[in-house]
Amino acid sequence: xxxxxxxxxxxxxxxxxxxFPGGVRALVDFSTQVRKGEVLVVIGPSGSGxxxxxxxxxxxxxxxxxxxxxxxxxLDDNRKHRLEIRKEVGMVFQLFNLFPHLTxxxxxxxxxxxxxxxxKEEAAEMTMSLLKKVGIPEKANNYPSHLSGxxxxxxxxxxxxxxxxxxxxxxxxxxxxxxxMIGEVLDVMKTLAREGMTMVVVTHEMGFAREVSDRxxxxxxxxxVEEGTVEHFFTNPQEERTKLFLSQIL
Amino acid sequence: xxxxxxxxxxxxxxxxxxxxxxxDILKFILLIAVLTxxxxxGTLGLGYNWQWxxxxxxxxxxxxxxxxxxxxxxxxxxxxRITAWGLVLAFAFGLxxxxxxxxxSFVAVVVARGYLELIxxxxxxxxxxxxYFVMAPVLGIERLFAxxxxxxxxxxxxxxxxxxxxxxxxxxxxxxxxxxxxxTTFHTYRYIILPQAIRRLLPPLTSQxxxxxxxxxxxxxxxxYELTMEGRAIVADTFMTFEIWFTVAAIYLVxxxxxxxxxxxxxxxxxxxH
Numbered sequence: 001x002x003x004x005x006x007x008x009x010x011x012x013x014x015x016x017x018x019x020f021p022g023g024v025r026a027l028v029d030f031s032t033q034v035r036k037g038e039v040l041v042v043i044g045p046s047g048s049g050x051x052x053x054x055x056x057x058x059x060x061x062x063x064x065x066x067x068x069x070x071x072x073x074x075l076d077d078n079r080k081h082r083l084e085i086r087k088e089v090g091m092v093f094q095l096f097n098l099f100p101h102l103t104x105x106x107x108x109x110x111x112x113x114x115x116x117x118x119x120k121e122e123a124a125e126m127t128m129s130l131l132k133k134v135g136i137p138e139k140a141n142n143y144p145s146h147l148s149g150x151x152x153x154x155x156x157x158x159x160x161x162x163x164x165x166x167x168x169x170x171x172x173x174x175x176x177x178x179x180x181m182i183g184e185v186l187d188v189m190k191t192l193a194r195e196g197m198t199m200v201v202v203t204h205e206m207g208f209a210r211e212v213s214d215r216x217x218x219x220x221x222x223x224x225v226e227e228g229t230v231e232h233f234f235t236n237p238q239e240e241r242t243k244l245f246l247s248q249i250l
Numbered sequence: 251x252x253x254x255x256x257x258x259x260x261x262x263x264x265x266x267x268x269x270x271x272x273x274d275i276l277k278f279i280l281l282i283a284v285l286t287x288x289x290x291x292g293t294l295g296l297g298y299n300w301q302w303x304x305x306x307x308x309x310x311x312x313x314x315x316x317x318x319x320x321x322x323x324x325x326x327x328x329x330x331r332i333t334a335w336g337l338v339l340a341f342a343f344g345l346x347x348x349x350x351x352x353x354x355s356f357v358a359v360v361v362a363r364g365y366l367e368l369i370x371x372x373x374x375x376x377x378x379x380x381x382y383f384v385m386a387p388v389l390g391i392e393r394l395f396a397x398x399x400x401x402x403x404x405x406x407x408x409x410x411x412x413x414x415x416x417x418x419x420x421x422x423x424x425x426x427x428x429x430x431x432x433x434t435t436f437h438t439y440r441y442i443i444l445p446q447a448i449r450r451l452l453p454p455l456t457s458q459x460x461x462x463x464x465x466x467x468x469x470x471x472x473x474x475y476e477l478t479m480e481g482r483a484i485v486a487d488t489f490m491t492f493e494i495w496f497t498v499a500a501i502y503l504v505x506x507x508x509x510x511x512x513x514x515x516x517x518x519x520x521x522x523x524h
Contacts, residue, residue: 060426086432097427101446110441111431163432
């Protein structure tokens with residue numbers, strides 16, 4: 001059966017646990033699955049484990065137990081699996097993490113050449129089309145320090161997309177931005193969502209969730225407290241903790 | 251009113267010129283004049299016979315329009331050879347040691363740590379003697395190579411600490427971004443971490459390079475005919491102690507100052523804006 005039918009879930013997370021030194025349990029028997037093309041929004045108070053969950057998905061954090069399978073590839077100690085998964089999973093960080101010594105174009109070209117083994121011309125073509133997509137082709141030859149926060153984050157999205165990943169992870173991608181720049185980054189993310197990209201988004205932007213999410217998870221203490229559509233969260237949250245949290249962020 | 255005006259140049263160099271600066275310079279010149287006078291009187295008392303006119307021929311010879319290097323400049327060429335190879339090897343030793351210490355391999359960490367502590371806690375002179383008198387006959391390496399090896403092992407240990415500090419100073423978000431893009435550890439070091447670290451490290455690495463040039467004088471103790479050794483030989487022949495050592499010191503000074511200037515220019519060119 002397996003391999004013949006199209007895989008239903010592109011991300012399969014089964015009972016993962018993660019404990020940080022000092023005894024903080026960031027994830028406790030955490031399980032979920034994400035369908036191809038699904039947009040999953042993860043919300044929760046700080047320290048609830050939502051960022052840790054995201055960082056486990058591409059191996060930036062090691063899990064203590066449980067299993068993660070991305071597009072059929074298990075995330076284990078096998079170095080090949082790890083690199084393969086990182087090619088297929090793009091990530092956007094809260095603090096952009098652009099490479100400051102490289103120009104915008106070089107930032108986006110680098111992994112295409114090193115990881116996807118593209119020629120200079122192929123990479124350049126891809127890079128320009130991505131810069132047009134995120135709306136800043138005119139900044140191609142600038143250094144990141146000459147860009148605004150919103151522009152830097154859009155470059156970071158383009159950089160992740162350049163590998164043509166099957167999944168995109170967004171770790172509070174708009175939290176470090178000035179309010180007037182949040183919109184331009186969210187617009188790019190919404191476009192991606194509508195194009196059918198599988199996305200896992202840690203955010204406090206409930207407006208974004210309302211517009212494009214298929215499912216919302218509310219986390220606290222390393223566990224899923226409540227799960228449902230965004231309408232469910234707006235109209236009919238069940239748990240006290242969920243109601244309290246929503247009343248604080250809305 | 252204009253006394254504290256800060257020019258763009260002053261902002262770059264940290265130098266501010268105003269009226270008190272000129273008094274500072276004046277006072278400094280006076281002090282130097284007094285010191286020079288005292289030294290002059292001291293040498294008069296010694297009855298030292300200055301013979302500066304004999305020095306140039308030890309630098310270079312001009313006969314029948316052909317220019318040949320004298321022993322001092324020949325020695326300088328040997329010093330250049332030692333320091334050029336020394337710099338390359340010291341950087342290589344330093345980089346490998348730094349990467350070993352930051353690796354996850356227990357053996358690599360212990361080896362790097364052992365090398366560092368061994369080199370840092372013994373005198374360079376003893377290391378030169380050990381390599382030349384003990385290791386060179388055993389391994390069959392020649393004098394000049396023993397000298398280069400001793401110097402680069404010594405400076406490499408210090409360079410490794412500088413490089414390690416620079417590497418860990420790069421924000422961990424850079425590692426995470428590189429890893430999330432599927433870059434291997436090698437590619438991350440090569441394209442992301444080291445280019446940023448080395449730009450930050452140019453000033454301390456320059457100090458280390460200057461140390462290497464100066465420390466190369468110590469290999470005269472195993473009779474490598476570099477600048478200092480040539481100086482010693484000339485002094486033994488001519489008894490022009492003061493003139494020759496002044497000249498040798500001046501040559502080292504010119505070389506190291508030129509190196510400092512070159513690095514300053516590089517720093518401006520490769521400046522990373524954060």
